[in-house]
Amino acid sequence: MHFRHLEETGQGYAEHARGALCLAGACLKAAGICAVHAAWPDWGGVSGSAVLRAALARLDGEDKDKEE
DSSP states (O other): OOOHHHHHHTOOHHHHHHHHHHHHHHHHHHHHHHHHHHHSTTSSTTHHHHHHHHHHHHHHHHHHHHHO
16 A cells, blocks of 8 residues: 555654554543543643644654654
C-alpha cells in the first residue's frame, strides 16, 4: 500500500504509527485530566495542557531530527 503522507513526512509506516498513537495517548490522558479539572477546578491545574505541550514538543523534536 502507498501512502502519500508517509512520503511527505519521510517516515515509515511503523514509525508514523508509533508517533500518531503516542500523540493519541497523550490526548486521551489530557482529556481525562481536563474532564476531572472541569468538575473539580482545584485539581489538575494546567497539567492537561502541559501533557499536550510535551507531546507536541516530542513530535516537533522528532521532525527536526529528520531535517538534519
